[in-house]
Structure formats: C-alpha cells, structure tokens
Amino acid sequence: MATGLILVLIVGALGYLGTIYTSPALILLSICCGVMLFLGYGYILYMMLRVKCRIQIPIVMAEQEEGVMICAVTENRSRLPLPKVVYRIDYQNSFGRKKRKLSIQTAADAKSSSRMSVEVAVKSSGNYTFRLVRVRFYGLLGIGYLTRYVRYEERLSIMPKITPVMIEAGLASRYFQGEAEVYDDKTGGDDVSEVFQIRSFQPGDKIQNIHWKLSAKEDELMVRENSLPMGCPVVILLDISGGQKETEKQRNHFFEMVISISFGLVEKQCPHYIAWYDEKEHDLIRVRVDTEEKVYYFILLLYGAVQSREKMDIALLYQEKYRGETAVTKIEMNLSGKLIVAGTEIEDFAKAEIRV
Secondary structure (H helix, E strand, O other): OHHHHHHHHHHHHHHHHHHHOOOHHHHHHHHHHHHHHHHHHHHHHHHHHHEEEEEEOOOOEEEOOOEEEEEEEEEEOOOOOEEEEEEEEEEEEOOOOOEEEEEEEEEEOOOEEEEEEEEEEOOOOEEEEEEEEEEEEEOOOOOOEEEEEEEEEEEEEEEOOOOOOEEEOOHHHHOOOOOOOOEEEEEEEEEEEEEEEEEEOOOOOOHHHEOHHHHHHHOOOEEEEEEEEOOOOEEEEEEOOOOOOOOHHHHHHHHHHHHHHHHHHHHOOOOEEEEEEEOOOOEEEEEEEOOHHHHHHHHHHHHOOOOOOOOOOHHHHHHHHOOOOOOOEEEEEEOOOOEEEOOEEOOOOOOOEEEO
16 A cells, blocks of 8 residues: 555656646656556456455364465456465464464466465464465556455364373272263173163172063063273363463473373273363363373364463362262373372473373
8 A cells, every 4th residue: 555655646746747847748657657557556456356365274183393284275257367466364373372474475367266385384282273364466567556354264273292101000090980971881880870781690690680571571580780880080180271371382381291191091091081161161171081082182172262361270160060079090280381190290291100
C-alpha cells in the first residue's frame, strides 16, 4: 500500500509541475503514468478476485527437528498469469507463547495451479497451528501490490523424543487387582459384577458360583466363573497449569519425560492412568494407557488441552474425583521438568531406576 501511495504522489507531482511550468510533455507523462497505474492496480484487483490461495501440510504428525514441508497452493482461474504472490504464515505451539513467521513466494501461470513448498524444522514438541494470515498480490512489473487478509489454518503435531527408561515393576504392581472397567480376557478372577465364562463344575469350585438354571437345562453342574479386573497400579499426574513460567527447553523435557515413562510402563506390561486438568472442560481428564497406541492417543489429547491460568493442585483434584480408588505408585510431573515418584524427587529420569 505504501508503494501505491508513493506512485500516486509521483503522478500527482508530475501533473502539478506540468501545470505550473505549462509543460505539455510533463502533463502527457503524468497522464500516461496515471493510466498505467490505474491499469496496473486494476489488473491486481482482478487477479485477487480470480485466484484462490491456501496452505497445505502433507502429514499430520512428525518428530522433533524433522523437516516438514509447508506448501503454498495457488489456483489461478483467470486467463492471465500471476507473476508474483507472497504468502505470510504465522505458526505457534499450543503450549508456547512465541509466535514465529514464515514467508513463501510463488507464481502461477494462466488457468493453472502451482505449489511452492518450504521446509520447516520444528524443534519443540507440541501441537502447532499454521495460519495463513495474508497474501500479497503483485502486478506485472512487480512494483505495486495489494494485500488480501485471510484466515486459513493447518495443524501439525510434533511428537517428543522417546528416551529409554529403567523401570522395575514390583509384585504389588504386577498382581494388582484394583477396580477397573477393563477385564482380563485370558484369566478369571473374583469380580462378581462381570462373568468371565460359564463352564462345567470342577472340584474346588464354590457352590455359590453354580448356575442352577443352566445346570438343570444341561443336566450337569455348570459354574459361573467371575472376571479378573485389570486395574492400574500406577497413576501419573501432570501439572500443566499456569504460573510455572517454564522455558521452551523445560517444556520439551516435560513431554519427553512423560512419553518415555509411559512407554517404559507399557513395555513392562504395567497399565497406568494419566491425568491432567483441562481448563476448556473445567474438569480433570484421565486416560487409561496399556498399549503403545494409547500412548500416542493420550499425547494428542494432552496437546489439545487448555492450560488454566491459576495454579491447580492436581493431586487433590484427583483424590476428590476418584475417591476410594487405590494405586501402588503415584508419579507427579510438571512443565518445569520436576519429577516425583512415590514422594521422592528424581533429578534425571533417564539415568535413575524408577520403581513402581
């Protein structure tokens, strides 16, 4: 816009000087420049109406410092070429405060679509939003331009680095039989609320487990075998509430620590709960993790959480919401990188042996 104003002032100055000094040449030059300026910006305005602009990210998930291609897609529906168009893209981590900028310059032939990609290496883990905020359309000479403000978004999840963790699961965790909504599909147990299977009576079976109605129908004693609940002996509490003033390095360490310990517990076949407070839901969110797929599932949920501005006592909130539930080990973490296992603070999770 500043360039256009300068050009208008130049044309006006030429006309003014031509009038003062009664110079037909300056007046003619002023008229010619005015016509060219009018046609030039008319051309740009026409192209703005006939060109569609958007951004595209070919993947939805990547690892830290992995090159990700950000593509600017320009669809020219007119019969005229577009010599130059500049995309302005802002991107930001959902847990971060710093907004970064990216520019992509491209062009498009008549009646065609063009794609220009730029590689971006994102260093911090988290959920990123890439916003196309404005597009500048330039004329044939590349001097003047007009700006179209747009709002087009693409999202990208950057997974944290997974570090091997030494985890030792004790007998209490391996044979934990707390309450759960998930039951073992291979072994029976003592939970009368869920039937594991109905089978023939065997010596040692309790009389109260006999299914009398079915036994009369089958003309033999049939027993109702109860299910074995697969409780979670470990609870991981994540403090992502505001007021911690964590650095980007500490935040990366936090996500690396969370996913590494969760993966380590899954490898030890130790199911666990992970809980955090989400300001958007105004509630404590809890996810049961017992497979690798569930690890990635909870990380994506955590990335989408909204931080509360006030400091929250996650342990107290968990105790109030899940009153009566028991666990063998409680693990607490916060965005500043603090790790507490069963009341003991651990300095370096990658070197320490975590016993649950």
